[in-house]
Amino acid sequence: xxxxxxxxxxxxxxxxxxxxxxxxxxxxxxxxxxxxxxxxxxxxxxxxxxxxxxxxxxxxxxxxxxxxxxxxxxxxxxxxxxxxxxxxxxxxxxxxxxxxxxxxxxxxxxxxxxxxxxxxxxxxxxxxxxxxxxxxxxxxxxxxxxxxxxxxxxxxxxxxxxxxxxxxxxxxxxxxxxxxxxxxxxxxxxxxxxxxxxxxxxxxxxxxxxxxxxxxxxxxxxxxxxxxxxxxxxxxxxxxxxxxxxxxxxxxxxxxxxxxxxxxxxxxxxxxxxxxxxxxxxxxxxxxxxxxxxxxxxxxxxxxxxxxxxxxxxxxxxxxxxxxxxxxxxxxxxxxx
Amino acid sequence: xxxxxxxxxxxxxxxxxxxxxxxxxxxxxxxxxxxxxxxxxxxxxxxxxxxxxxxxxxxxxxxxxxxxxxxxxxxxxxxxxxxxxxxxxxxxxxxxxxxxxxxxxxxxxxxxxxxxxxxxxxxxxxxxxxxxxxxxxxxxxxxxxxxxxxxxxxxxxxxxxxxxxxxxxxxxxxxxxxxxxxxxxxxxxxxxxxxxxxxxxxxxxxxxxxxxxxxxxxxxxxxxxxxxxxxxxxxxxxxxxxxxxxxxxxxxxxxxxxxxxxxxxxxxxxxxxxxxxxxxxxxxxxxxxxxxxxxxxxxxxxxxxxxxxxxxxxxxxxxxxxxxxxxxxxxxxxxxxxxxxxx
Numbered sequence: 001x002x003x004x005x006x007x008x009x010x011x012x013x014x015x016x017x018x019x020x021x022x023x024x025x026x027x028x029x030x031x032x033x034x035x036x037x038x039x040x041x042x043x044x045x046x047x048x049x050x051x052x053x054x055x056x057x058x059x060x061x062x063x064x065x066x067x068x069x070x071x072x073x074x075x076x077x078x079x080x081x082x083x084x085x086x087x088x089x090x091x092x093x094x095x096x097x098x099x100x101x102x103x104x105x106x107x108x109x110x111x112x113x114x115x116x117x118x119x120x121x122x123x124x125x126x127x128x129x130x131x132x133x134x135x136x137x138x139x140x141x142x143x144x145x146x147x148x149x150x151x152x153x154x155x156x157x158x159x160x161x162x163x164x165x166x167x168x169x170x171x172x173x174x175x176x177x178x179x180x181x182x183x184x185x186x187x188x189x190x191x192x193x194x195x196x197x198x199x200x201x202x203x204x205x206x207x208x209x210x211x212x213x214x215x216x217x218x219x220x221x222x223x224x225x226x227x228x229x230x231x232x233x234x235x236x237x238x239x240x241x242x243x244x245x246x247x248x249x250x251x252x253x254x255x256x257x258x259x260x261x262x263x264x265x266x267x268x269x270x271x272x273x274x275x276x277x278x279x280x281x282x283x284x285x286x287x288x289x290x291x292x293x294x295x296x297x298x299x300x301x302x303x304x305x306x307x308x309x310x311x312x313x314x315x316x317x318x319x320x321x322x323x324x325x326x327x328x329x330x331x332x333x334x335x336x337x
Numbered sequence: 338x339x340x341x342x343x344x345x346x347x348x349x350x351x352x353x354x355x356x357x358x359x360x361x362x363x364x365x366x367x368x369x370x371x372x373x374x375x376x377x378x379x380x381x382x383x384x385x386x387x388x389x390x391x392x393x394x395x396x397x398x399x400x401x402x403x404x405x406x407x408x409x410x411x412x413x414x415x416x417x418x419x420x421x422x423x424x425x426x427x428x429x430x431x432x433x434x435x436x437x438x439x440x441x442x443x444x445x446x447x448x449x450x451x452x453x454x455x456x457x458x459x460x461x462x463x464x465x466x467x468x469x470x471x472x473x474x475x476x477x478x479x480x481x482x483x484x485x486x487x488x489x490x491x492x493x494x495x496x497x498x499x500x501x502x503x504x505x506x507x508x509x510x511x512x513x514x515x516x517x518x519x520x521x522x523x524x525x526x527x528x529x530x531x532x533x534x535x536x537x538x539x540x541x542x543x544x545x546x547x548x549x550x551x552x553x554x555x556x557x558x559x560x561x562x563x564x565x566x567x568x569x570x571x572x573x574x575x576x577x578x579x580x581x582x583x584x585x586x587x588x589x590x591x592x593x594x595x596x597x598x599x600x601x602x603x604x605x606x607x608x609x610x611x612x613x614x615x616x617x618x619x620x621x622x623x624x625x626x627x628x629x630x631x632x633x634x635x636x637x638x639x640x641x642x643x644x645x646x647x648x649x650x651x652x653x654x655x656x657x658x659x660x661x662x663x664x665x666x667x668x669x670x671x672x673x674x675x676x677x678x679x680x
Contacts (some may be wrong), residue, residue: 287629311631
């Protein structure tokens with residue numbers, strides 16, 4: 001094992017928590033059962049690493065195997081940084097019939113044309129996700145395996161997710177994706193977060209959605225008659241708030257989004273007694289909502305009345321549009337409300 | 338002696354709440370029955386923020402600016418003398434070493450000893466009644482003489498624009514420096530507090546900042562904008578949801594000032610800021626957000642306020658971003674400390 005491979009192996013091992021070492025090495029599938037058994041995952045990392053390096057030596061494993069280990073770990077633990085969602089646009093007629101083999105060949109060929117030194121690994125998972133690891137180099141430098149870009153794409157869908165990518169590589173990556181997926185343009189989805197699964201579930205709507213029921217609209221149309229039993233009325237209110245929360249943010253286990261950011265470029269909206277009302281200038285600001293599960297928090301806000309219903313489109317757009325970054329402007333510039 | 342008398346006066350009251358193990362939320366702490374140095378006299382108006390104008394001891398003031406400080410209140414110090422700072426330095430160093438040698442310390446590490454410096458920071462005091470600020474630095478002496486001592490802890494006691502009536506009412510042997518700010522390990526903070534307690538018969542308590550205090554800071558800092566770029570006005574709320582929702586609102590400094598100015602312009606009283614103006618300013622910001630998101634921020638609590646001039650957290654941690662307007666901040670914090678100081 002050469003110096004570079006050792007450095008990268010060290011970086012990966014340092015990243016993996018002790019309790020996940022065994023599982024990861026098993027799914028790596030490069031060491032024999034005896035070799036795995038000879039390793040003690042409870043050892044201090046530096047000692048464990050020394051032993052691992054010597055096992056890798058026995059098997060003559062090199063850089064390629066090491067990068068595979070990293071990929072195996074990332075696939076099982078994708079929360080390694082901030083993922084950004086993108087959407088491919090303007091599909092060609094044959095986009096629907098692209099196979100994994102075609103995708104792989106076109107993608108690799110395209111990037112290898114542009115870069116003399118580049119390392120691309122690709123793997124298709126059972127759920128249809130294609131995982132791509134790219135270590136970038138250039139004409140003079142070997143690929144930098146310390147800062148690889150990860151790309152996840154689901155074939156026959158327009159969605160692509162990027163982790164650790166630099167703007168200088170953007171045009172090349174886009175071009176390779178266009179050729180491989182048969183699309184002609186791409187746009188930022190304005191959706192990002194640590195949980196890749198959450199982003200995917202959100203854009204592909206893989207969570208329990210609730211739609212407005214006829215029953216409810218009927219009830220509203222008839223208006224709620226003043227009920228003698230106040231408790232029942234309260235229960236109905238609570239029920240309605242819960243329904244609104246579900247319609248806006250879903251029900252059950254919700255995608256684990258951590259934040260939503262709104263850039264406000266609107267005029268000041270105070271109450272009538274407030275000042276600034278006559279001003280045409282913008283009241284600029286940024287509002288950032290964050291939580292360990294944002295949709296769950298918003299759901300709770302609506303259900304408990306902290307957020308007044310019906311839910312404003314600003315908040316429901318997170319699920320409706322699959323976005324968590326918004327720039328908000330007044331509808332008609334120059335006009336007063 | 339005076340000490341026992343004060344303790345007798347202290348203990349029944351601190352027990353009378355019957356929930357002394359739980360730190361009460363600062364908002365409800367000012368119950369009518371509680372006696373504090375300032376009683377119920379929370380000011381309803383303050384002077385607008387004024388730029389701090391000092392030429393002396395800029396170096397020490399610069400030290401105050403760099404760090405995050407944990408706040409506490411301190412009861413008046415008995416027989417504290419500015420002429421004995423050198424003696425205090427030696428005593429505190431010896432005290433910490435002795436405590437360490439008793440085997441109490443585990444986290445302090447491999448030091449041969451401590452060097453402590455007490456110094457007075459002249460120029461921060463505003464009124465005649467204000468005692469001069471005392472700045473303390475603790476260095477650990479390394480085992481090998483060749484290494485330079487490392488600063489491991491720093492803290493200061495201050496009083497800026499303290500209530501003159503209260504300060505004048507103190508017996509002559511007492512010095513009131515009600516605000517204690519510390520930066521360093523909890524262990525050393527506890528040692529310093531314990532040494533002060535023994536030497537000057539004083540006691541310390543944690544100082545949390547109420548949302549009313551944070552509101553004042555937001556408004557006073559915003560008011561500085563025309564003369565000193567505040568960079569941004571950031572407000573942080575924490576909402577009681579499952580899981581907790583954090584709301585962070587960054588307002589453009591100029592636009593925040595425009596709002597503040599339009600509120601102040603209505604009242605006309607120059608150089609004085611009233612609590613109503615502060616409340617209207619904060620309500621104005623909350624309303625703006627409500628009009629967009631229909632969220633009732635009042636259901637949660639304001640936990641932090643920050644601008645380039647500084648930041649203040651509900652849990653009693655502050656940062657001073659610039660020495661300009663330091664007086665305004667310290668006046669407010671001195672008052673908070675006096676409001677919590679038991680008599």
